[in-house]
Amino acid sequence: MLIADDQLLVRRGLVLMLGPEPAVEVVGEAADGAQAVELARRLRPDVVVMDIRMPVLDGIAATERLTREAPDCRVLALTTFDMDEYVVAALRAGACGFLPKDISPEELVTALRVVHTGEAVVAPRLLTRLISSYVTAPRGPARPAAGAGAAGEPDELTPREREVWRLIATGLDNAGIAAEMAVSPSTVKNHITALFAKLQVRDRAQAVIAAYEAGLITAGERG
16 A cells, blocks of 8 residues: 655554554555655555645646556545545546545555455445535536437446446445345346446446436435
């Protein structure tokens, strides 16, 4: 794991917090986004814990570069909850989720394990609140097309995939989606794999953003 934060005390605190965990190794520390990108390219960590506001290159720009230049490296944004708009920007840039700076050691370790498996680390209802606050309409003009259920939605989605997408956006996990649709969790997983490929998104966080931008779901809607 690589830690990127411009505050030395935060970096050292995270190192001390993770010290007792044998499964987690901190391979480097960066004081700004540019250093984070350079170290990540050289050290190839599995996960980068990235502060959003940093000098030289901020965490959002650094995340965009890492997503493009080191796609196997997962980025976990580190921030405070009074910066919702920056969190959404980080998710758009390719971050796998975000954590508050006052997170407990147990929560951080759990989050790192989840990110390492390729999943997004954002509490579903919290993610929905953030996205509904900052992504409430399509980013571009509506583009109605045959077979598309919402502006900007890929035409080739099946009805099942579209429903899975909607349920993801309302905050349901795989088990909840399976129960709602009366199918097996493995079927849901297959639908999600196909859905992500068609949407060209990496994880649930980006899928939720895409749902709001496409107008598939609106602010305040729940499953």
